[in-house]
Amino acid sequence: MSHSSPTTPAFRANVRAALDNTNLQAALRGQRGNFVRKRAAAREALPEFDALRDHARDIKNHTLANLDRYLEIYEKNVTESGGTVHWAETAEDARRIVLEICQSVGAKTVNKGKTMISEECGINDHLQANGITPVETDLGEYIIQLRGEAPSHILAPAIHVTVAEVEAAFRQFHDDLDPARDLSDIASLQVEARGRLRAKYFEAEVGITGANLLIAETGQSVIVTNEGNGDLSQSLPKVHIVMASLEKVVPTLEDASTVLRVLARSATGQEAAVYTTFSKGPRRAGDPDGPEQYHVVLLDNGRSGMLGTEFEEMLRCIRCGACMNHCPVYQAVGGHAYGWVYPGPMGAVLTPGLIGVEQGGQLPNASTFCGRCEAVCPMRIPLPKMMRNWREREFEKKLTPKAMRSGLGLWAWFARRPWAYRTGTRVANRVLKTLGKKGSFSSLPLAGGWTDHRDFPAPQSGGTFMDQWKAVRR
Amino acid sequence: MAGPRVALFVTCLVDMFRPSVGFATVKLLTGAGCTVEVPAAQTCCGQPAWNSGDRESAKAVARGVIAAFEGYDHVVVPSGSCAATIVRDYGEMFRDDGEWQARARELAGRTHEITSFLTDVLKVKTVCQAVAGSATYHDSCSGLRSLGVSAQPRQLLASVEGLDLREMEDPDVCCGFGGLFCVKYPDISNVMVSDKTRDIAGTGADMVLAGDLGCLMNMAGKARREGRTFQARHVVEVLAGDMQTPAIGESE
Numbered sequence: 001m002s003h004s005s006p007t008t009p010a011f012r013a014n015v016r017a018a019l020d021n022t023n024l025q026a027a028l029r030g031q032r033g034n035f036v037r038k039r040a041a042a043r044e045a046l047p048e049f050d051a052l053r054d055h056a057r058d059i060k061n062h063t064l065a066n067l068d069r070y071l072e073i074y075e076k077n078v079t080e081s082g083g084t085v086h087w088a089e090t091a092e093d094a095r096r097i098v099l100e101i102c103q104s105v106g107a108k109t110v111n112k113g114k115t116m117i118s119e120e121c122g123i124n125d126h127l128q129a130n131g132i133t134p135v136e137t138d139l140g141e142y143i144i145q146l147r148g149e150a151p152s153h154i155l156a157p158a159i160h161v162t163v164a165e166v167e168a169a170f171r172q173f174h175d176d177l178d179p180a181r182d183l184s185d186i187a188s189l190q191v192e193a194r195g196r197l198r199a200k201y202f203e204a205e206v207g208i209t210g211a212n213l214l215i216a217e218t219g220q221s222v223i224v225t226n227e228g229n230g231d232l233s234q235s236l237p238k239v240h241i242v243m244a245s246l247e248k249v250v251p252t253l254e255d256a257s258t259v260l261r262v263l264a265r266s267a268t269g270q271e272a273a274v275y276t277t278f279s280k281g282p283r284r285a286g287d288p289d290g291p292e293q294y295h296v297v298l299l300d301n302g303r304s305g306m307l308g309t310e311f312e313e314m315l316r317c318i319r320c321g322a323c324m325n326h327c328p329v330y331q332a333v334g335g336h337a338y339g340w341v342y343p344g345p346m347g348a349v350l351t352p353g354l355i356g357v358e359q360g361g362q363l364p365n366a367s368t369f370c371g372r373c374e375a376v377c378p379m380r381i382p383l384p385k386m387m388r389n390w391r392e393r394e395f396e397k398k399l400t401p402k403a404m405r406s407g408l409g410l411w412a413w414f415a416r417r418p419w420a421y422r423t424g425t426r427v428a429n430r431v432l433k434t435l436g437k438k439g440s441f442s443s444l445p446l447a448g449g450w451t452d453h454r455d456f457p458a459p460q461s462g463g464t465f466m467d468q469w470k471a472v473r474r
Numbered sequence: 475m476a477g478p479r480v481a482l483f484v485t486c487l488v489d490m491f492r493p494s495v496g497f498a499t500v501k502l503l504t505g506a507g508c509t510v511e512v513p514a515a516q517t518c519c520g521q522p523a524w525n526s527g528d529r530e531s532a533k534a535v536a537r538g539v540i541a542a543f544e545g546y547d548h549v550v551v552p553s554g555s556c557a558a559t560i561v562r563d564y565g566e567m568f569r570d571d572g573e574w575q576a577r578a579r580e581l582a583g584r585t586h587e588i589t590s591f592l593t594d595v596l597k598v599k600t601v602c603q604a605v606a607g608s609a610t611y612h613d614s615c616s617g618l619r620s621l622g623v624s625a626q627p628r629q630l631l632a633s634v635e636g637l638d639l640r641e642m643e644d645p646d647v648c649c650g651f652g653g654l655f656c657v658k659y660p661d662i663s664n665v666m667v668s669d670k671t672r673d674i675a676g677t678g679a680d681m682v683l684a685g686d687l688g689c690l691m692n693m694a695g696k697a698r699r700e701g702r703t704f705q706a707r708h709v710v711e712v713l714a715g716d717m718q719t720p721a722i723g724e725s726e
Contacts, residue, residue, distance in 0.1 A: 015661055033644070328648050332665040366659050368652025368666075369525060371619035385566075391527030400527060404654075408523050412531035416538055421517040425490050439725035440698055449657030453664040454695035457491065457723035465484050465493035469512050 008339035011362035035325035038269025060316035077219025081281030083294035107205035113230030114138040115210030137229035152335030155321035207233040211244035240291035262378035267320040316379040323373035345373035364390035477507035481546035498714035515542040554617015600633035603715035608638035614686035651692040681705040694722040
């Protein structure tokens with residue numbers, strides 16, 4: 001499955017399919033609350049956690065306000081260390097640059113650490129179409145690559161897959177797998193995957209990783225993983241390509257350390273991920289190992305257009321996934337329903353920014369504005385506020401459904417005129433009261449969205465509050 | 475010395491569906507020494523338009539609210555959601571209109587959700603009521619996250635004699651109402667409210683209490699559809715000792 005054509009406009013149909021998918025629902029229910037509990041415990045254990053969030057937010061705000069300067073410093077330091085920075089304005093540019101690098105060394109196999117930017121650019125499909133085999137080395141990514149799927153979570157890409165489905169995928173795609181071998185639990189599946197992937201590490205000519213951070217003052221890229229697959233992917237092949245979007249840069253090593261302290265805690269509840277790896281340039285004379293070439297593909301793909309707008313704060317996002325882990329909408333439908341690369345609340349804000357509100361507009365609408373995402377965001381991104389901003393953009397562009405626009409107009413006309421509003425509520429109150437003698441309605445004209453799933457409580461007797469109040473005060 | 479002069483913003487849902495919540499609020503305020511008035515020019519806070527991206531309609535409605543509630547010591551709302559619209563959103567709504575923004579902020583500074591007004595402003599620690607039964611409290615989202623309403627209703631409920639207060643699993647997770655969300659995305663809303671009624675039922679409590687009528691109508695409607703036996707009531711009904719009024723969605 002490729003991300004080149006988003007299915008975000010079909011969000012409603014995607015939701016229906018997700019709710020009808022019993023395996024998906026079992027997978028979502030099975031992990032319900034796990035990440036939430038782990039983050040809460042990590043926060044509890046670090047009294048200065050919320051102060052660190054403020055600090056991390058301030059670092060990113062400062063960086064975004066001076067983004068051009070820090071990117072230039074970063075590029076200069078990468079270049080001085082012998083690496084190359086490639087500026088990719090679009091996903092297409094990034095695809096072309098990556099392919100050219102791979103072809104320049106005659107690559108047949110490319111190993112990949114987990115990178116959402118690669119997903120955003122559709123790198124795997126592009127390499128495959130050009131005769132190069134991409135191998136995902138993150139276990140979750142590996143599973144969904146076998147299944148021909150896109151990630152459903154930015155951190156746990158295969159969170160939608162049940163253990164039984166992983167076993168089925170391994171049995172289907174792993175040749176010479178002994179049918180008698182027990183693969184019924186996570187540990188046995190890990191052993192099987194590790195065995196398959198070990199061999200691949202030595203075959204690839206190129207390794208592609210993402211970057212959780214880019215550090216301007218040192219020219220380093222940082223990856224945070226729990227499996228160590230990223231380290232093998234980037235240090236064993238001849239060429240290491242880092243794919244990162246330009247807002248990943250921070251000024252100093254000290255700043256990176258602050259962001260890392262909130263990242264793992266927010267993501268998985270760990271104090272730090274198992275592996276936090278800093279990379280800089282190609283192998284130097286005397287280095288025992290490392291790649292011969294070090295490339296960074298810096299992707300814009302619409303982000304610079306968000307700078308200076310009411311969506312700029314979204315560029316503080318460090319991709320921890322806490323927002324989706326805490327989002328009741330994401331937890332109900334999973335990540336694929338969102339129809340593009342980024343799901344959950346961060347996706348609901350970022351997606352319209354990157355593919356346009358015309359295509360991505362469903363996502364910021366599908367929120368109750370419960371605010372749990374903002375409450376846990378380590379970078380204090382006001383996600384509900386920005387979803388509301390997208391709704392405003394939609395309204396301005398007249399993309400909001402006609403029935404809703406005229407309904408709101410009519411309602412606002414009454415709400416601005418207390419005398420008319422009083423009359424309107426009086427009539428509505430009486431009608432509903434007369435019809436709803438049993439206390440509630442099991443169906444109601446024009447209210448199918450409500451009554452398909454629940455009864456609709458009828459008004460109390462005695463008229464509206466305002467009428468009753470007027471009567472008792474007389 | 476006369477108590478503070480408090481204006482009640484009853485909210486559109488309470489006005490239309492459950493006036494007893496308004497009267498219970500008045501009773502609590504009067505009992506705490508306030509002089510309560512109900513400005514006749516009030517309608518709705520404007521949240522439906524604001525959350526739908528219709529800034530101009532929202533501003534037009536908000537101007538009416540700001541004018542109607544001028545001059546009172548405090549404005550009290552039996553809804554965290556409507557109170558949050560005034561307290562948090564009105565200033566942002568008028569970001570390009572300095573004069574109205576100043577008026578909006580002035581109103582925001584004296585607007586309160588009812589339970590937090592009782593505890594935080596009036597320093598009420600207990601209510602003198604006795605209610606036999608068990609209850610679980612659902613944290614409605616806006617009240618909880620925009621206004622910090624969490625301990626206040628629980629503190630007051632703990633003072634109700636005979637009331638057994640139990641915590642459900644995830645009391646702070648959204649019930650799936652979300653204003654127009656529940657009719658725009660009924661399938662997702664249904665999953666969320668089903669989880670909520672299950673968690674409520676899991677406590678074995680006689681009733682679920684909350685501070686927002688929208689959430690309560692959603693939870694009550696789902697519980698009735700599922701044939702669950704717990705009642706749904708606004709928290710002020712219990713605090714004011716009004717247990718004679720049929721619960722939300724029940725016949726009279």
